[in-house]
Amino acid sequence: xxxxxxxxxxxxxxGQGRITEVNIAETLKDVRRALLDADVNxxxxxEFTKDVKEKALGAxxxxxxxxxxxxxxxxxxxxxxxxxxxAEEIDLKRQPxxxxxxxxxxxxxxxxxxxxxxxxxxxxxxxxLLVAGDVYRPAAIDQLKVVGEQIGAPVYTEEGNxxxxxxxxxxxxxxxxxxxDVVIVDTAGRLAVDEDMMKEISAIKDAINPHEIxxxxxxxxxxxxxxxxxxxxxRLDFNGVILTKLDxxxxxxxxxxxxxVVDKPIKFVGTGEKLDALDVFHPDRMADRILGMGDVVxxxxxxxxxxxxxxxxxxxxxxxxxxxxxxxxxxxxxQIKKMGNIKDLASMIPGVGKALKxxxxxxxxxxxxxxxxxxxTPSERQQPNIINGSRRKRIADGSGTxxxxxxxxxxxxxxxxxxxxxxxxGKMKNMMRNMPQ
Ligand code: GDP
Ligand code: MG
Numbered sequence: 001x002x003x004x005x006x007x008x009x010x011x012x013x014x015g016q017g018r019i020t021e022v023n024i025a026e027t028l029k030d031v032r033r034a035l036l037d038a039d040v041n042x043x044x045x046x047e048f049t050k051d052v053k054e055k056a057l058g059a060x061x062x063x064x065x066x067x068x069x070x071x072x073x074x075x076x077x078x079x080x081x082x083x084x085x086x087a088e089e090i091d092l093k094r095q096p097x098x099x100x101x102x103x104x105x106x107x108x109x110x111x112x113x114x115x116x117x118x119x120x121x122x123x124x125x126x127x128x129l130l131v132a133g134d135v136y137r138p139a140a141i142d143q144l145k146v147v148g149e150q151i152g153a154p155v156y157t158e159e160g161n162x163x164x165x166x167x168x169x170x171x172x173x174x175x176x177x178x179x180x181d182v183v184i185v186d187t188a189g190r191l192a193v194d195e196d197m198m199k200e201i202s203a204i205k206d207a208i209n210p211h212e213i214x215x216x217x218x219x220x221x222x223x224x225x226x227x228x229x230x231x232x233x234x235r236l237d238f239n240g241v242i243l244t245k246l247d248x249x250x251x252x253x254x255x256x257x258x259x260x261v262v263d264k265p266i267k268f269v270g271t272g273e274k275l276d277a278l279d280v281f282h283p284d285r286m287a288d289r290i291l292g293m294g295d296v297v298x299x300x301x302x303x304x305x306x307x308x309x310x311x312x313x314x315x316x317x318x319x320x321x322x323x324x325x326x327x328x329x330x331x332x333x334x335q336i337k338k339m340g341n342i343k344d345l346a347s348m349i350p351g352v353g354k355a356l357k358x359x360x361x362x363x364x365x366x367x368x369x370x371x372x373x374x375x376x377t378p379s380e381r382q383q384p385n386i387i388n389g390s391r392r393k394r395i396a397d398g399s400g401t402x403x404x405x406x407x408x409x410x411x412x413x414x415x416x417x418x419x420x421x422x423x424x425x426g427k428m429k430n431m432m433r434n435m436p437q
Pocket of ligand 2: 109110111134140186187
């Protein structure tokens with residue numbers, strides 16, 4: 001991982017006081033290689049390392065407590081700067097605010113339309129109307145209807161109407177009469193940039209005069225994403241970029257290249273297929289991700305959102321007193337499941353992404369565990385030490401598992417309990433102190 005490499009190559013510099021062209025050369029090579037690995041465009045990587053070099057040459061290593069960390073900071077700040085510095089919101093001031101989606105087929109427009117509707121509903125107390133502007137495939141309209149239903153947002157469609165310009169105009173009229181303050185227009189894409197698609201989306205733009213045109217792009221397409229972004233921007237002059245499929249190990253170098261090439265802010269990132277897998281784009285966090293630190297802050301935020309604070313407080317008390325029981329364990333499993341795809345979440349933890357790729361975890365992983373806990377009586381759940389041999393047999397039969405599985409769970413539970421007690425009593429503080437700042 002790049003930040004580790006930077007730190008180690010810079011440890012050597014500590015005694016030398018200043019960063020010089022000679023002693024920085026290897027490190028800069030590392031930086032450039034890491035950027036290329038992360039899908040950053042070659043020219044941009046080269047320019048970037050030049051900027052970092054200039055900043056680093058001026059820095060005083062002697063005064064820095066940890067020169068390696070200083071270098072990480074220079075690179076991180078420079079990356080964040082390049083991606084826009086701060087997070088940018090979407091324009092919702094007008095009534096209704098009209099948002100138009102643009103992008104290739106399969107980039108994630110329909111999914112993102114749903115995610116955005118959910119975000120605006122839940123976080124901004126808006127009342128969005130979704131508009132089915134991908135009229136050529138009946139399946140596309142159905143897909144948006146399903147998404148709208150899941151989010152709880154109505155979908156405007158016109159049976160048999162194959163004119164997306166007219167549909168979009170009519171939808172905005174409908175939004176005004178029905179009091180929707182946001183209109184999200186989903187559109188048709190094609191597999192590659194072509195004139196028909198561009199004509200259509202331009203015509204929709206001219207007809208409805210959207211306040212936000214969001215260009216949706218699949219971050220896994222790497223350098224192609226940059227070219228596509230440029231072509232759409234030349235035609236539409238869009239307001240912001242949505243990077244989808246930034247799940248797991250996709251390293252996000254496309255973010256950097258796109259920002260640099262079209263000079264438009266990235267506003268959101270999609271991190272999974274589920275409709276809550278959406279994060280506001282934070283340049284500093286993306287910089288961390290490119291550096292290989294993992295997007296810990298987004299992870300923590302997402303977890304906190306789902307976590308009932310009251311329950312957390314109670315749980316902490318129980319943990320400290322070593323009273324954590326199987327009911328709490330079951331509650332924890334439910335919380336984790338609520339958080340969405342575990343793999344999405346866990347892959348944001350530094351170092352975990354790669355490991356997970358090899359190991360196939362899914363939500364079903366908890367099925368057996370849940371069944372076993374549900375087969376326990378309340379007193380067994382609260383006082384696991386009473387679960388003797390005959391009780392284990394009964395629980396195994398009741399849960400459709402076997403005694404070995406029950407034994408394994410009870411053992412795991414005892415270990416978890418021990419670990420959680422330790423964590424709640426100070427060891428956690430030590431762990432936090434050692435995390436990258
Ligand atoms: P559209 O053709 O632009 O409307 O794209 P869709 O919204 O239909 O998405 C295409 C495919 O990508 C679908 O299978 C989605 O579930 C998937 N998808 C969309 N966004 C994400 C994302 O952020 N992560 C992942 N893993 N899949 C996504
Ligand atoms: Mg679609």
